[in-house]
Structures are given as C-alpha cells and as structure tokens.
Amino acid sequence: MNETLTWKDHLGDRIPEDLGREVDIFETEIELRRQGKIDEVVFAETRLRRGAYGQRYDSGQRFDGKQTQQLAFPKANTKGPNTEWHAPGMMRIKIPFGGLNTVQMETLADLAEEYSDDILHVTTRQDLQLHYIHIEDTVDLMRRLAAVGITTREACGNSVRNVTACPLAGVCNTESFDVTPYSRALARFLLGHPDAQDFGRKVKIAFSGCRDEACGLVNLHDIGALGVTRVIDGKTRRGFEFYVGGGLGAVPHQAKLFDEFVSEEELLPLSQAIGRVFARLGEKKNRARARLKFLVARIGIDEFKRLVLEERAILPHDARWTSYIQGLDSDDETPLRPGQALQGLQLPEGFSEWFGTNVYQQLQPGYVVVTVYLPLGDLTGQQMRSLAAVSRKYVKDTIRTTVEQNIVLRWVSEADLPTLYTDLVDIGLGGSAANTIVDVTSCPGTDTCKLGIASSRGLAGELRTRLAEKYHSLDAAVQGMRIKVSGCFNSCGQHHVADIGFYGISRKINGITVPHFQVVLGGKWKGNAESFGLAMAAVPSKNIPLVVDRLTERYVAERQGDEIFQDFISRVGKRDVKAMLDDLVQVPTYEEDPSFYRDWGDTREFTIDDMGKGECAGEVVPLALFELGAAEREVFEAQILLDENNFSGAYTMAFKAMVAAARALVRSQFLDVSDAPDTVIAEFRTRFVDTGLYFDTYAKDKFARYLFRMQEEALRNPTRDDAHRAIEECQLFIEGAFACYNRISDAAGADALATA
Amino acid sequence: MAINLQKINIKFYLAENAVPSPEEAFRIFSQWIPLTTDEILIDVADYRHVARGPKTVLVGHGANYTFDNSDGRYGLLYGCKIGTQGSNAARLRAAFAASLKACVRLEQAENTVSKPRFVGAEAVITINDRLHAANSEATLEQIRADLESVLDDLYAGAPTQIEREGDARQRFTVRVRVEGDFETADLLANLAASGAGAGA
Ligand code: SF4
Numbered sequence: 004m005n006e007t008l009t010w011k012d013h014l015g016d017r018i019p020e021d022l023g024r025e026v027d028i029f030e031t032e033i034e035l036r037r038q039g040k041i042d043e044v045v046f047a048e049t050r051l052r053r054g055a056y057g058q059r060y061d062s063g064q065r066f067d068g069k070q071t072q073q074l075a076f077p078k079a080n081t082k083g084p085n086t087e088w089h090a091p092g093m094m095r096i097k098i099p100f101g102g103l104n105t106v107q108m109e110t111l112a113d114l115a116e117e118y119s120d121d122i123l124h125v126t127t128r129q130d131l132q133l134h135y136i137h138i139e140d141t142v143d144l145m146r147r148l149a150a151v152g153i154t155t156r157e158a159c160g161n162s163v164r165n166v167t168a169c170p171l172a173g174v175c176n177t178e179s180f181d182v183t184p185y186s187r188a189l190a191r192f193l194l195g196h197p198d199a200q201d202f203g204r205k206v207k208i209a210f211s212g213c214r215d216e217a218c219g220l221v222n223l224h225d226i227g228a229l230g231v232t233r234v235i236d237g238k239t240r241r242g243f244e245f246y247v248g249g250g251l252g253a254v255p256h257q258a259k260l261f262d263e264f265v266s267e268e269e270l271l272p273l274s275q276a277i278g279r280v281f282a283r284l285g286e287k288k289n290r291a292r293a294r295l296k297f298l299v300a301r302i303g304i305d306e307f308k309r310l311v312l313e314e315r316a317i318l319p320h321d322a323r324w325t326s327y328i329q330g331l332d333s334d335d336e337t338p339l340r341p342g343q344a345l346q347g348l349q350l351p352e353g354f355s356e357w358f359g360t361n362v363y364q365q366l367q368p369g370y371v372v373v374t375v376y377l378p379l380g381d382l383t384g385q386q387m388r389s390l391a392a393v394s395r396k397y398v399k400d401t402i403r404t405t406v407e408q409n410i411v412l413r414w415v416s417e418a419d420l421p422t423l424y425t426d427l428v429d430i431g432l433g434g435s436a437a438n439t440i441v442d443v444t445s446c447p448g449t450d451t452c453k454l455g456i457a458s459s460r461g462l463a464g465e466l467r468t469r470l471a472e473k474y475h476s477l478d479a480a481v482q483g484m485r486i487k488v489s490g491c492f493n494s495c496g497q498h499h500v501a502d503i504g505f506y507g508i509s510r511k512i513n514g515i516t517v518p519h520f521q522v523v524l525g526g527k528w529k530g531n532a533e534s535f536g537l538a539m540a541a542v543p544s545k546n547i548p549l550v551v552d553r554l555t556e557r558y559v560a561e562r563q564g565d566e567i568f569q570d571f572i573s574r575v576g577k578r579d580v581k582a583m584l585d586d587l588v589q590v591p592t593y594e595e596d597p598s599f600y601r602d603w604g605d606t607r608e609f610t611i612d613d614m615g616k617g618e619c620a621g622e623v624v625p626l627a628l629f630e631l632g633a634a635e636r637e638v639f640e641a642q643i644l645l646d647e648n649n650f651s652g653a654y655t656m657a658f659k660a661m662v663a664a665a666r667a668l669v670r671s672q673f674l675d676v677s678d679a680p681d682t683v684i685a686e687f688r689t690r691f692v693d694t695g696l697y698f699d700t701y702a703k704d705k706f707a708r709y710l711f712r713m714q715e716e717a718l719r720n721p722t723r724d725d726a727h728r729a730i731e732e733c734q735l736f737i738e739g740a741f742a743c744y745n746r747i748s749d750a751a752g753a754d755a756l757a758t759a
Numbered sequence: 760m761a762i763n764l765q766k767i768n769i770k771f772y773l774a775e776n777a778v779p780s781p782e783e784a785f786r787i788f789s790q791w792i793p794l795t796t797d798e799i800l801i802d803v804a805d806y807r808h809v810a811r812g813p814k815t816v817l818v819g820h821g822a823n824y825t826f827d828n829s830d831g832r833y834g835l836l837y838g839c840k841i842g843t844q845g846s847n848a849a850r851l852r853a854a855f856a857a858s859l860k861a862c863v864r865l866e867q868a869e870n871t872v873s874k875p876r877f878v879g880a881e882a883v884i885t886i887n888d889r890l891h892a893a894n895s896e897a898t899l900e901q902i903r904a905d906l907e908s909v910l911d912d913l914y915a916g917a918p919t920q921i922e923r924e925g926d927a928r929q930r931f932t933v934r935v936r937v938e939g940d941f942e943t944a945d946l947l948a949n950l951a952a953s954g955a956g957a958g959a
Binding site (some may be wrong): 008136379 | 766782785786789801803804805806807808809810811813814816818820823825829838841885888889890891928929930
C-alpha cells in the first residue's frame with residue numbers, strides 16, 4: 004500500500020475489459036467537464052447513462068410563521084434542482100433480476116462506507132442506490148463494482164433500465180418455469196446494444212413466472228414477459244405471454260397484450276425489434292410523451308405489432324438470440340445444506356411471528372425463502388457485510404433484492420431457520436412483518452429526489468412505526484394489505500398498485516404551503532399489478548395516518564366474508580369513502596397547529612421552493628381556490644361514473660372538470676369570461692400557457708396539453724381505458740392549476756391574499 | 760513509501776443520558792446548515808429506522824457529521840470525505856480538531872432537551888480508505904508515531920492506550936482510551952495550544 008496506488012492498478016485485470024474501458028471514458032469526460040470542454044446537458048446524459056444522478060438538497064429557506072425567509076447560504080453551489088454538476092449525487096446500481104452474490108454484497112458494503120453515507124437503499128425496481136457520492140469518486144466506485152461483475156451502465160437516462168424478475172423465480176409454487184435465465188440473457192443482450200441507444204425515454208422490462216401474483220408487476224412495465232408453456236408438436240415448449248406499453252408515471256397505462264406466446268427463441272430478437280421501432284417512431288422532443296406507452300397508445304397495439312414484426316423479419320441474425328438457451332440448466336441454483344423440515348426445537352423468542360411473515364415455503368421440499376426485512380429499503384454497510392457472512396452459512400449465493408425493497412435468501416433449509424433467525428437478529432435484520440401492511444414501500448421523495456413534493460419516506464417511516472406498534476391487534480385481512488407512497492405523481496413508489504397509495508402534493512392554506520398527499524384507492528397489487536387506483540382526496544400529510552386508520556377500521560367492521568379491500572372500496576362506493584375522509588381534509592391555521600405546516604420526519608417548515616420556480620405575475624383572488632375545489636369535486640364525480648361503467652359520462656365529466664379548473668384561473672384575470680369550453684380554453688391558452696404562467700419546471704406545460712388534446716379528440720365512445728386516462732390527466736391538470744395559483748399568490752404576496 | 764492518510768473519521772461517544780432524539784438531532788443539524796460559513800453543509804439525512812448505524816447524518820461537501828450508533832453506542836462521528844494536504848500528523852490533528860469543534864458546538868447548542876455531553880477519554884479513529892490503509896498491524900505501525908504525537912498533544916501527555924479493532928474486511932480502525940475525565944472543549948484547547956489544528 005502506498006500513495007501512488009489507484010483502484011485501477013490495484014484491481015488490474017479483475018475489471019472486465021469492456022467495463023474498464025467504459026469507466027476510463029467516463030473519467031475522461033469528467034475531466035473534460037471540469038475543464039469546461041463538455042456542455043452540462045451533454046455531460047448530464049452521459050453521467051445519467053452511467054447511473055450517476057443529481058440529488059436534491061436542503062432548500063436554504065425557512066418559513067418563520069409569517070413569511071418565508073431566504074437564508075444566508077452558499078446556495079449557488081449546492082442547492083435545489085440547479086445543483087452544480089459536481090455536487091454529491093446518487094449512484095444507481097443495476098442488479099439484474101435482483102440477483103446478488105456474497106462477494107458483491109461485501110463490495111457494496113465497502114462502497115457504502117467509503118463513498119456514501121453508509122446506507123444502501125434497495126429500490127422498487129431491485130436496484131441498489133447510494134447517496135451523496137462525489138462525482139470524482141464515481142469512477143473508482145464503478146471499477147470496484149465492475150471487478151465483481153456489476154455495472155451501473157444504463158441505470159438511468161434514456162436507456163433500458165434494470166431488468167427485473169420475481170425474486171421467487173425458480174423456487175415458486177405457482178410459476179410456469181424459472182424466468183431467471185431469460186431475464187439475465189435479455190439484460191445482457193440489451194446492455195449497450197446499438198438498437199437500445201437512441202430512445203426518447205427509458206425502457207423498463209420485467210419478467211414474471213405466473214399471472215396471479217404480484218412479484219414481477221408485468222402490467223406496469225414498458226415490456227413485460229410472463230412465463231407460459233405450450234404443447235407444440237407433442238412437446239412442452241417454454242415461451243412468454245408478452246406485454247408492451249405499460250407504465251406508471253403521471254398517467255399510468257396498463258400494458259397491452261402483444262402476443263399470447265412468444266417462444267424463448269424469439270424473446271431476444273423481438274425485444275430488439277421493439278427497441279428499433281421505439282427508437283425510430285417514439286417521441287424524442289417532448290419528454291412527457293416519450294415513453295413506449297405513448298407510442299403504443301398513439302398508433303394502437305395492432306399497428307405497433309405489425310411494425311415490430313416487420314422489423315423482426317429484417318433483423319440480421321445474431322447468434323446470441325438463442326445461444327444462452329443451451330446453457331439454461333447450468334443456471335439452476337443448488338442448496339448449500341440438505342433440505343430438512345423444521346424440528347420441534349425450542350424456538351427463539353420472536354421466531355414464530357417472524358416465521359409467519361418472513362418465510363415462504365419453496366416448491367422444493369425442505370427449503371424456504373427467507374425475507375430479510377429492510378425498513379424503508381435501507382441497510383448499513385456493516386449490515387450488508389454481516390448479511391453476506393450470514394448468507395454464506397446457510398445458502399450458496401442465492402440472494403435477491405425485491406421490488407418491495409427487501410432482500411431474500413433462497414434455498415434455506417427449514418431446519419436452519421431458528422439459527423438463521425438468531426443470526427439476523429444479531430445484525431439488526433431480524434425484523435418481522437415483511438410483506439405486510441407494516442412493510443410500507445416508498446420512493447426517495449423530498450429526501451433526495453429533485454421532483455419530490457412531499458416527504459414520502461417521512462410518511463412511510465411514520466406509518467411503519469405506528470402500524471408496527473399495533474400490528475398484533477390488526478385483523479389478518481388488514482395485516483396483509485400493502486401501502487405504497489410516492490413523493491409526487493410520478494409514481495416511483497408504485498402508489499397506483501397499492502391497496503392504499505399516496506402521492507405527494509402541496510396546497511396553499513391562508514398563503515402558506517402545506518404538505519399534502521393524494522389518497523389513491525382501487526389499485527390491485529396482485530395479478531402482476533392488475534389494476535391501477537385513482538386519487539380520491541387531497542389530505543394534509545399530518546392526517547394521513549388517520550386516513551389509514553379510518554379506512555382499515557371500516558374495512559374490518561363492514562367486510563363481507565373474504566372480501567378483499569379493493570372489492571370493499573368499490574362496494575361501499577367512492578362517494579361514501581370520500582365522505583368518510585371529509586373532516587381530515589381540513590387544515591387548522593398555523594397558530595392553531597403549526598405541525599400541519601411541517602412534513603413528516605422533518606423539523607423544518609415545509610417548502611417546495613427548492614423544486615425551482617416558474618414565472619409569476621398577476622393576482623389571484625381566493626375565488627380561484629374555491630372554483631378549483633369545485634373542479635376537484637367534478638373529477639371525483641367522474642370517478643363515480645367510471646365505477647358505474649359509464650365511460651362516456653366519466654370522460655365528459657373529466658373534461659368538464661378540466662375546463663372548470665382552467666376557468667378558475669382565467670377568472671382571476673378576466674372575471675366575466677363565459678363558460679363556453681372553447682372560449683375558456685382559448686383564454687387559458689393565451690393568458691396562462693403562452694405566458695408561461697401555467698408551467699412546471701419538470702412537466703413544463705404537459706398538463707395543459709392534456710386539456711388541449713381532449714378538446715381536439717372529443718371522443719364519442721370512450722373505452723374504460725380512455726375514461727380512466729382522462730380522469731388521471733384531469734387530476735394532474737387540476738394539480739397544475741393549484742400549483743399555478745400557489746405561485747401567483749406567492750408573487751402577489753401574503754398581504755394581498757389576506758385582503759383579497 | 761509513506762502511507763497516505765486520507766478520509767479520516769473520528770468518533771467521540773455521547774454520555775449515556777445525553778443522547779439527542781432523532782427529532783432533536785435533525786433540528787440541530789438543520790440549524791447548522793445555514794449558520795455554518797467555514798464549510799459547505801448541504802443536507803440532513805434521517806435514518807432513525809435503521810437498527811444500528813448512522814441515525815442522523817449532516818451531509819457536507821467536505822465532511823459528514825453523524826449521530827451514529829453503528830457499534831451499539833451513540834456518538835458523533837466526524838468523517839472527512841475529500842483529500843486534504845499536509846503531513847499525516849497534520850491531517851490527524853485537523854480531523855481531531857474538526858471533530859471536537861463539532862462536539863463542543865453540540866454541547867453548547869441552545870434549547871436542547873438532551874443536553875448532549877461527550878466522553879473525551881475515548882475516541883475511535885477510522886481510515887475510510889481500504890486502498891491506502893488496510894486494517895492491519897502493518898498500517899498501525901506505519902501511523903503509530905504520528906498518531907501518538909497527536910494524542911500526546913490532545914491529552915496533554917496523559918498515557919493513552921491504542922487498540923486496533925475489526926478484521927481485514929473492515930476499515931482500519933483504532934480505539935484510543937485514556938484514564939480520567941476530559942472535556943471536549945479542553946481537548947480542543949490542547950490541540951490549539953500545541954500550535955496545530957486551530958484552523959481545521
Ligand atoms: S415519485 Fe416523484 S418524488 Fe418519488 S422518486 Fe419518483 S419523481 Fe421522485
């Protein structure tokens with residue numbers, strides 16, 4: 004060890020040549036950026052494609068009870084969305100199908116300690132993330148990962164993101180076959196593939212071994228492959244029910260069935276052909292409509308399929324399409340220890356409870372999958388290292404991350420469970436309640452994400468603590484529910500598919516910004532994310548735990564037979580459910596209860612100013628708020644109509660609500676505007692869109708374009724999907740109107756508001 | 760070739776009945792961000808849900824300050840993150856000075872419920888850099904003279920006990936123990952009096 008040693012020298016040829024070259028190039032790009040020879044925008048894409056993400060920081064301002072004060076603070080260098088290019092950021096590390104081995108775990112542990120804040124975070128797409136990484140450190144970090152077979156390449160940016168798969172694949176009781184080798188092969192094939200480099204937006208791919216469970220979440224992916232078998236010429240053949248165009252984000256889309264059976268030989272070439280079509284025809288300029296789901300929606304699934312098959316037919320042959328199939332059996336995992344049933348031993352304290360929630364009986368007798376529960380998806384470097392050591396005692400590198408932000412150990416002999424449990428408790432990872440209502444999933448939210456509006460992790464942590472305290476007294480049906488929280492409408496926390504979902508928004512109350520969450524109900528986690536929920540009510544963050552209590556208590560009290568939560572909600576009806584939450588929507592004044600003006604897990608006054616500001620002008624009277632509230636009620640009516648299968652009524656009502664929200668803003672400048680939709684929309688366009696007043700730093704004028712498009716398309720016979728989309732878009736348009744109102748009222752000043 | 764000591768971490772333990780709650784830790788650190796002018800502090804991260812580890816982290820550009828209980832005991836962990844100049848002894852002094860300055864600042868913080876107080880007679884030094892400082896006796900021998908000279912100044916000549924901890928997979932870590940009671944403010948003054956570290 005001496006002062007000239009570098010990781011590059013130290014690791015030498017343990018770094019695969021291609022990955023090493025990639026990192027060397029990135030190192031040069033960092034240097035060129037430092038010298039000002041690479042433009043920030045170009046560098047940003049290059050850094051993102053290597054997994055290095057910008058992070059959000061403290062806003063540098065506080066609300067003191069009367070007004071928001073800017074602090075004397077070196078903001079220019081470090082704050083908000085416009086952080087300097089070299090400010091510490093997040094590193095996303097792709098873990099295809101979540102598969103980890105113990106050497107990789109130890110390396111990840113080292114990296115968390117040496118470059119991050121000692122925390123490893125498992126994401127909702129089986130990645131790992133490290134935060135606060137200096138850009139100079141990213142290259143050594145990448146080299147150390149490369150030396151153990153991990154790449155961060157294409158972890159972010161407009162590329163094929165981590166390919167996910169059921170963490171139970173290969174040991175699951177309901178699967179058709181093990182999808183692991185297929186997900187690995189596709190991930191490898193598409194990594195750096197020339198046909199996957201020119202996308203307008205990211206592409207997310209997921210594999211699932213069965214239709215009914217939720218492990219793979221196929222329906223919410225750009226490309227989803229569901230393992231199925233078919234008897235062809237008397238032989239059982241493996242293939243995939245193949246879906247395209249799914250996605251969450253602001254407006255979720257259920258994936259469309261592309262083909263009922265894509266053979267294993269066709270999996271890779273078909274995906275390549277999709278990449279080509281998407282690169283050629285996908286939107287490039289307008290980010291907001293650039294995901295594959297928009298292309299599929301725009302041209303229709305039949306035309307999309309025709310184009311893809313046409314492309315497939317002319318693809319030059321590639322041996323890799325099928326070469327991996329010969330070696331499929333070599334992928335089979337083997338256990339470390341003989342599978343034996345749990346004996347009537349004396350069991351450690353807490354074991355039974357943990358066994359009930361964290362242990363899954365494998366298809367293979369005598370073996371189980373153990374879920375290591377990670378609160379909010381986090382573990383420390385030392386915990387990861389210790390977990391690697393524990394894993395070595397019981398299993399052979401059969402370890403995976405999960406989309407529920409946990410880690411599973413597969414092929415554990417049942418007889419080993421008591422000692423394994425004790426070992427996990429010793430390293431602080433013996434928590435029970437995995438895969439229950441306590442195991443709340445959350446995106447990073449305002450903690451580190453620049454787009455976050457409210458603190459999803461703060462709320463998730465609070466819910467987790469409260470629910471854990473009373474877990475034993477909860478009804479079994481409630482114990483098994485799922486809560487998912489996103490910091491904004493983008494849905495990284497997958498709130499659309501939770502039993503109870505939340506996404507962060509803000510509301511201006513008496514001139515002060517108050518953190519809120521939209522309550523999202525009706526989503527189905529099972530069935531690979533079978534249905535997406537809709538927003539029901541905007542509730543201040545501080546009241547969200549009460550929302551959970553009310554909903555679950557009423558569910559238990561009125562549940563009929565084995566009725567699941569979603570069925571209960573639809574039977575009771577959204578109108579009734581909403582009425583139940585009405586009082587929780589109210590916000591006390593700052594003087595009455597200042598805690599409403601702070602977010603969970605944060606002692607500072609709430610602000611969203613660190614998201615970046617739009618332009619402000621003019622003045623809005625509170626009448627606008629009143630009318631925006633009315634528009635919100637109309638979109639709720641649209642939901643009721645949708646529930647009643649009145650798609651046309653729901654679609655029309657959603658449009659009406661959008662026009663009402665637009666009119667609310669227009670009337671702040673032109674009180675006597677008529678209520679004719681065309682006039683309102685024209686005035687709204689001139690006064691708010693053309694002037695940039697209705698604008699979001701990230702979404703830009705996307706939500707306004709929802710309105711313009713609906714005006715143009717004016718569907719006569721909308722389908723359920725059309726109506727559902729219209730309601731989602733309407734909700735976002737109204738949120739945009741509230742945000743616009745907030746900005747304008749900020750500019751007008753608190754005094755003007757008070758006297759208005 | 761001499762060892763290149765970088766990324767020095769130092770932890771001083773909190774007295775048992777003087778540990779800030781996560782809320783209080785978050786509040787104190789948040790207040791430091793805008794009030795600190797001699798270094799760039801950028802964020803507070805809350806990890807209260809992690810059983811043992813960094814509970815509340817004040818993230819800086821050059822160094823982090825963490826309420827940490829990774830080893831089961833609460834303390835303030837100072838962690839330098841960027842390369843620094845000077846001899847190894849100078850870097851150790853600078854790290855001790857920065858760490859103690861933060862401890863004193865905490866002890867003097869107003870409106871705290873916990874009234875944080877530190878145990879000056881014990882410290883843990885970690886070199887957060889496996890490449891240059893493996894956790895081995897050889898590393899300890901390479902830095903021993905520098906470390907002892909710094910500790911001599913810090914504890915005003917009181918005999919210190921230095922013990923290496925952990926295995927080869929862990930970062931180079933030594934625990935320092937001294938007989939007697941030592942206030943962190945006095946330790947900081949000792950360092951300043953020895954003519955180094957005041958500017959850290
Ligand atoms: S949902 Fe919003 S806040 Fe959460 S990670 Fe995604 S973009 Fe960020």
